[in-house]
Amino acid sequence: MARLNLLEETRFEKLPVSVFENPKIASVNVAHRIAELIKTKQANNTPAVLGLATGVTPIAVYAELVRLHKEEGLSFKNVITFNLDEYYPMQPNAAQSYVTFMNENLFDHIDIDKNNVHIPDGTLALEDIPAFCLDYEKKIGDLGGLDIQILGIGRTGHIGFNEPGSAPNSGTRLVTLDDLTRRDAARDFGGKTFVPTKAITMGIGTIFKAREIILMAWSRKKASIIKKAVEGEISGDVPATYLQLSDHVEFILDAPAASDLTRFDTPWLVKDCVWTEALIRKAVIWLANTLKKPILKLTEDDYNNNGMAQLATEKGPVYNINIHIFNKLQHTITGWPGGKPNADDSQRPERAEPAKKRVIIFSPHPDDDVISMGGTFIRLVDQKHDVHVAYQTSGNTAVWDDDALRFVEFNVDFTEKMGMDNTHLKELYQKMRTFIDDKKPNQVDTPEIQTVKGLIRKGEAIAGARYCGLDDDHIHFQALPFYESGKNQKNPVTNLDIELTIALLQKVKPEQVFAAGDFEDPHGTHIVCFNIILAALTELRKTEAWAKDCWLWMYRGAWHEFETHEIEMAVPISPQELERKKYAIFKHQSQKDRAVFPGDDAREFWQRAEDRNRDTAKAYDDLGLAEYEAMEAFVRWKFED
Structure with a gap:
């Protein structure tokens, strides 16, 4: 069913929740509810007053509204909109501005009167903000209030930019952003340093007056805060819990966002x-x-x-x-991740035959392989399997500018010492310096800088794979085209991404494929890369016998770990192997100490990996199984033939 659970409440849930199969279906449902409101208001010759949100969550809603306008004649001439919030300070034409967002995703594609569009002004002088906020409230009140308010939810539990500590009767005002909110926005701004510390937001009291409130949330990342908002006690620590007091609210979720709710968990x-x-x-x-x-x-x-x-x-x-x-x-525990030769494999996670398997470890970024399964990587090589590693993207957006300059400076000095002509290199270096000195937040690097950053990550990946025991001809760099936009926002996946993956799979013909199943990465690259592998293997399984016998194992570890009940293969890691894994991670020097996009985990990647591997081993030990130093965990993907 598209809608998995319609307004199904339990004694744990304190407000209505609808759960849909995926965000697309849910978003179309919300868009059509908005469309029906607009049509009803048109029939009565009255305006429809909409409260709108920004961010990734409502994009598909706006896309469907645009489609309804262009293909089915839905008019927005009677629509008046008020946006929830805007960063402060913020120029309206900035890439990160919510004015830009709304124009690109909705307003530029429909027939709305731009005089009916209201978005908090991020260019105001500080002393002018209180009067602006009072006027914003008055405009909404003079129209009789909002007919419908669309909301997302932040991981702090904020709605709009009403962060923890906000009062339930708060109005439109200037607020200070929570550090977690700023970290979540870091990728859009090219680093947390460039994220504004303040915003202008509608208040919880303003939102509460809407005749209908719809809060939407997608993905596993939102599951824990959704549980608090739906099942937790009302608290200023989680502002979304105030919505429990409304008789006109509904949470619209996809299945992953609802997964922590008691009825599912x-x-x-x-x-x-x-x-x-x-x-x-x-x-x-x-x-x-x-x-x-x-x-x-x-x-x-x-x-x-x-x-x-x-x-x-x-x-x-x-x-x-x-x-x-x-x-x-x-039976999930095995020291033979490639299968134990000449052994009964009926109770083992992997097949005994062939004894020496061809293996491809796909790594979305150039360090995911060693961070997430470095111990198993080393074990597979030590046990003489034919192991290949494929780095799916260059990872060039995750290198600091000063690192790029440092590497070019080395080449300038080296060629100088060797008496080589480096005139062009010096010119290139000065060009890079000038660009970086004047670089705006989140500005796309020049092709030369992108190349240097990509080569830094490539060199580190080669060093890591060699340390694990691979020869250079078993190390593959795909540089999948979807990633090579130079921007944090990547290009859509095309057939070329899948064809390049098919070509590598056909070349190696693996019996085992390992792929990142950790979809909690803040940049979203992991799930894109996994879907490319899945599409490639699905296509190959239609015609090639070897592909039907190829098992796909998912690993995690950089951002998240499998729950114990999900694990299908647990590979024990000895203290010595854990040290070897750590040194393999150390080869990725540009990601050490302070990564460009660390997420909300302050630990370095090697520390995260070590702690998570030890936690997995402890989880087994606590259940009464053998005690190991550490474990790496895997889940096998089940193909539907």
Whole structure:
């Protein structure tokens, strides 16, 4: 079903929630609700007053409204809009301005009267802001208030730019942005340093007066804050919780954004379940973690007292359930990620044959391979598999400008010492210096600077792969075209991206492919790269026998880790191997100490990897399994043939 759950409330959920299969379907639904409002108001010869939001979340809503205008004649002549917020200070023609955003995504493509468009003014003098904000409120009030308010939600729980601490009756005003909000915006501005510290925003009280409020959220990244907003106590620490007080609000989510809600995450606490193997495994592990007990020590009372009586009754006795899940977890652990030769593989995560496998490790950025599965990478090489690594993108946007200059300076000095003619190189260097000295936030680098930054990352990747034991002819640099825009906003994927991946797969004909299944990266490159691999393998499986026997394993670690119940292969990493992995990560010097886009994790990548690998091993140990120094975790992708 497109709409998975329509306004299904539980005792845990404190406001209406609709969950859709994907953001596209949800966005079309919201757009059509807006369209119906506009048509109803037109029929009554009255204006439709819309409160609009910016950011990635509403883009597909605006795209559908544009389509309805162009293809179905929906007019916006009776529409008056008020945008939620704007950065301060901000010029309206800046790339990051919400004026620019709204024009590009909606207003320039419809027949709205621009006099009916209202967006907070980021160019005002500080002393003029209070009067502007009062006038903004008055304009909304004089029109009888907002008919509908569209919202997104930030990871701080902000709606608009009402950050934690905002009052429930607050009006339009100047606010200071939370550090997490600024970190999330860093990529749009070319670094957090360039993100404004303030914004003008409608208040929670203003939003609350709308006759209908729709909050939309997409992706797993929003799941934890959605749970707090929907199921948590009302608190100024999470401003979105104030929406629980409204009788006119609805949350519109895709399935990943809803995944932490109790009815999806722990459904046995809500209703009777169909107890699949996967759900039993999840529930038993949850129970053990909740009670801080090893699996084999869980009792019937533990099941009965924690919402799992149905499972105990239908599948018990509980000790048999415990034994079954314990054994399943035990069978995920293997020191042979390429399969153990001459062994019974019926209870092992990988096949025994062929004993020596052809393997491709796909790495979205030039360091994801060693950060996320460096120990397994080294193990596969040590166990004599035919391992290749493919770096899907250059990663050239994640290198500091001064690093690029430093490398060119080295070449200038080196050629000088060697008595080589470096006139052109010196001219190029001065050109780069001039550009960088005058560079605006998030300005696209010149082709020469992009090349230098890409070569820095390439050299580091080669050093890392060599350290893991690969020969140069097994190291591949794809430089997929979708990435090579020079911008943080990448180009759409084309057939060329898929064809280049197909060509590499056909060349190697692997029995094993490893790909990044960690889709929490702040730049969104991982999921794009994974979908390219998936499209390539799906196409090859139609005609080539080897592709049908190729297993696709997903790894995580740079940004996020698999939950214990999801893991299908856990590769133990010894203390010595963990050190080797760390040194492989160290080869990526441009990403060490202070990465350009670190996300909201202050630790260096090697620290994140080490801590997550140790946490995975501890999670197994806590459940009563063998204690290891560290573990890397994998989940196998299931193709639908």
